[in-house]
Amino acid sequence: xxxxxxxxxxxxxxxxxxxxxxxxxxxxxxxxxxxxxxxxxxxxxxxxxxxxxxxxxxxxxxxxxxxxxxxxxxxxxxxxxxxxxxxxxxxxxxxxxxxxxxxxxxxxxxxxxxxxxxxxxxxxxxxxxxxxxxxxxxxxxxxxxxxxxxxxxxxxxxxxxxxxxxxxxxxxxxxxxxxxxxxxxxxxxxxxxxxxxxxxxxxxxxxxxxxxxxxxxxxxxxxxxxxxxxxxxxxxxxxxxxxxxxxxxxxxxxxxxxxxxxxxxxxxxxxxxxxxxxxxxxxxxxxxxxxxxxxxxxxxxxxxxxxxxxxxxxxxxxxxxxxxxxxxxxxxxxxxxxxxxxxxxxxxxxxxxxxxxxxxxxxxxxxxxxxxxxxxxxxxxxxxxxxxxxxxxxxxxxxxxxxxxxxxxxxxxxxxxxxxxxxxxxxxxxxxxxxx
Amino acid sequence: xxxxxxxxxxxxxxxxxxxxxxxxxxxxxxxxxxxxxxxxxxxxxxxxxxxxxxxxxxxxxxxxxxxxxxxxxxxxxxxxxxxxxxxxxxxxxxxxxxxxxxxxxxxxxxxxxxxxxxxxxxxxxxxxxxxxxxxxxxxxxxxxxxxxxxxxxxxxxxxxxxxxxxxxxxxxxxxxxxxxxxxxxxxxxxxxxxxxxxxxxxxxxxxxxxxxxxxxxxxxxxxxxxxxxxxxxxxxxx
Numbered sequence: 001x002x003x004x005x006x007x008x009x010x011x012x013x014x015x016x017x018x019x020x021x022x023x024x025x026x027x028x029x030x031x032x033x034x035x036x037x038x039x040x041x042x043x044x045x046x047x048x049x050x051x052x053x054x055x056x057x058x059x060x061x062x063x064x065x066x067x068x069x070x071x072x073x074x075x076x077x078x079x080x081x082x083x084x085x086x087x088x089x090x091x092x093x094x095x096x097x098x099x100x101x102x103x104x105x106x107x108x109x110x111x112x113x114x115x116x117x118x119x120x121x122x123x124x125x126x127x128x129x130x131x132x133x134x135x136x137x138x139x140x141x142x143x144x145x146x147x148x149x150x151x152x153x154x155x156x157x158x159x160x161x162x163x164x165x166x167x168x169x170x171x172x173x174x175x176x177x178x179x180x181x182x183x184x185x186x187x188x189x190x191x192x193x194x195x196x197x198x199x200x201x202x203x204x205x206x207x208x209x210x211x212x213x214x215x216x217x218x219x220x221x222x223x224x225x226x227x228x229x230x231x232x233x234x235x236x237x238x239x240x241x242x243x244x245x246x247x248x249x250x251x252x253x254x255x256x257x258x259x260x261x262x263x264x265x266x267x268x269x270x271x272x273x274x275x276x277x278x279x280x281x282x283x284x285x286x287x288x289x290x291x292x293x294x295x296x297x298x299x300x301x302x303x304x305x306x307x308x309x310x311x312x313x314x315x316x317x318x319x320x321x322x323x324x325x326x327x328x329x330x331x332x333x334x335x336x337x338x339x340x341x342x343x344x345x346x347x348x349x350x351x352x353x354x355x356x357x358x359x360x361x362x363x364x365x366x367x368x369x370x371x372x373x374x375x376x377x378x379x380x381x382x383x384x385x386x387x388x389x390x391x392x393x394x395x396x397x398x399x400x401x402x403x404x405x406x407x408x409x410x411x412x413x414x415x416x417x418x419x420x421x422x423x424x425x426x427x428x429x430x431x432x433x434x435x436x
Numbered sequence: 437x438x439x440x441x442x443x444x445x446x447x448x449x450x451x452x453x454x455x456x457x458x459x460x461x462x463x464x465x466x467x468x469x470x471x472x473x474x475x476x477x478x479x480x481x482x483x484x485x486x487x488x489x490x491x492x493x494x495x496x497x498x499x500x501x502x503x504x505x506x507x508x509x510x511x512x513x514x515x516x517x518x519x520x521x522x523x524x525x526x527x528x529x530x531x532x533x534x535x536x537x538x539x540x541x542x543x544x545x546x547x548x549x550x551x552x553x554x555x556x557x558x559x560x561x562x563x564x565x566x567x568x569x570x571x572x573x574x575x576x577x578x579x580x581x582x583x584x585x586x587x588x589x590x591x592x593x594x595x596x597x598x599x600x601x602x603x604x605x606x607x608x609x610x611x612x613x614x615x616x617x618x619x620x621x622x623x624x625x626x627x628x629x630x631x632x633x634x635x636x637x638x639x640x641x642x643x644x645x646x647x648x649x650x651x652x653x654x655x656x657x658x659x660x661x662x663x664x665x666x667x668x669x670x671x672x673x674x
Binding site: 002345 | 489492494495514515518519521522523527529533535536537538542545546547548549550555558562594595598
């Protein structure tokens with residue numbers, strides 16, 4: 001016989017009362033777990049969405065008043081006499097302390113070139129926007145970019161052939177037939193295979209249609225001949241009208257060696273660490289504009305902050321009520337057990353032993369309440385989370401929360417039992433046994 | 437000369453009841469020898485239970501002192517007094533006061549709860565004491581599965597499991613029929629013969645037959661009038 005035997009037996013005997021105490025703790029813990037689970041899942045989803053959004057920091061030369069717009073980003077007018085970004089600036093980014101939060105660094109050079117199609121007469125003299133970039137990094141900051149698959153290519157070619165817009169067959173260069181079509185079905189995770197030579201280009205879908213070029217065709221840009229490595233899938237973005245090629249190839253084509261027009265960064269920062277990253281970038285690149293595209297993140301983070309505040313308030317309130325329920329119920333149970341406690345004291349239990357029995361009862365129920373609270377809370381978060389968050393979220397079963405839930409329940413349960421335990425310890429045994 | 441086990445000197449106890457001061461004990465002095473068995477009789481409100489609770493270290497007297505085996509009980513701190521009760525005293529309460537959610541064996545093990553022994557040892561000790569009081573086959577029954585006499589035996593077993601030198605009993609046969617009451621009294625007598633000093637508060641004059649001495653309390657004092665004692669005993673017999 002140990003003190004915990006007494007505590008355990010009493011719990012089993014007063015099932016209804018103890019169930020009430022258990023419920024108080026369970027609801028408190030479950031609320032906190034579910035709110036925490038939902039909020040964390042929302043954060044994860046937002047990070048995922050922000051990552052999907054691609055670049056979130058844009059570095060441009062300090063242009064003063066002379067600007068033009070590229071994909072919604074204001075850029076300096078490259079033809080004017082402003083200080084250009086260079087490869088050194090790109091290297092400087094690699095050396096900042098917060099480099100590890102930057103997922104991709106995508107420098108690019110923008111310019112205009114004169115296009116001549118496979119049939120020189122078709123598109124002769126048309127100005128096209130060429131974008132020289134590190135293509136793997138570019139695809140990382142622009143997750144919507146896809147290469148047209150071999151199947152799509154063949155189907156498009158078929159349609160074009162039927163309508164007679166694009167000559168095919170014997171007129172197609174030999175290189176087309178040698179194209180590795182499997183190469184065109186690049187998966188996102190397989191960007192390492194996206195390696196172009198300086199004589200190869202990617203053409204936006206709309207531009208390809210306008211120029212009448214397809215994969216494997218040759219296209220002349222400002223007098224230099226390039227092979228169309230692939231056509232980009234229609235994405236509804238500015239890239240549909242552009243030509244992508246290696247940065248070095250663009251620098252040679254546009255006769256702007258070492259120059260870079262804009263550097264886009266995809267960084268996995270939270271709002272708290274954003275300031276640090278931006279100031280580090282500004283310090284590393286003192287004469288440039290560093291712009292954060294954080295409006296969306298800010299709006300969502302604000303929403304989450306509000307939800308956290310609301311959830312925390314509700315949780316604290318519920319926990320407080322739970323604590324009150326535990327305290328009052330245990331206090332009532334102590335009053336009911338006056339004689340029993342008198343017997344304990346008369347047969348030699350110290351005050352501390354009596355207090356320990358009450359605290360042990362609180363402890364046992366708290367452990368149980370914490371465990372059940374975790375499962376109920378996670379279940380609520382799992383099933384009702386998407387509804388509560390009004391977002392498509394997946395709440396994972398977080399085992400690390402299990403221990404925390406139990407610890408929290410123990411803390412609350414023991415705190416609530418302090419008063420009843422003191423009350424029990426202070427009982428006068430003579431009075432309890434009605435000797436006086 | 438017999439060794440004194442309990443020495444009460446000039447005990448007084450006053451307490452407030454409904455705003456009035458009640459004098460429960462008025463200068464009680466009494467010595468009880470080691471191995472003696474004493475019945476305390478008296479009418480309700482005469483101070484018997486107060487005397488028992490003071491002797492049991494549960495109720496500090498307003499003045500006076502209590503020594504048990506040479507220990508000044510009320511000179512001890514509250515926690516030390518709890519240890520003293522566990523080691524020196526066994527209590528048999530009115531209406532048994534068994535813990536309803538513990539089995540007979542567990543009830544008997546209760547006083548052993550706070551001492552450093554393995555559960556197995558505690559079970560063995562409690563089991564042997566239950567055998568001693570004649571409840572070998574009912575160890576795992578809950579109190580409500582036992583008869584009044586059996587519950588009383590469990591209460592006695594619980595009181596003696598720590599092998600205390602003094603056994604205090606408050607109306608132990610009050611809720612038992614005559615036959616069972618006699619059996620219980622015979623058990624007390626046997627325990628006394630085994631060396632236990634017994635002090636029993638009782639209303640039943642029949643019980644005095646099993647005790648070596650009877651004292652009468654009246655208005656918070658010991659009554660030494662033999663005629664009154666005889667009168668009380670005969671009143672009980674009627």
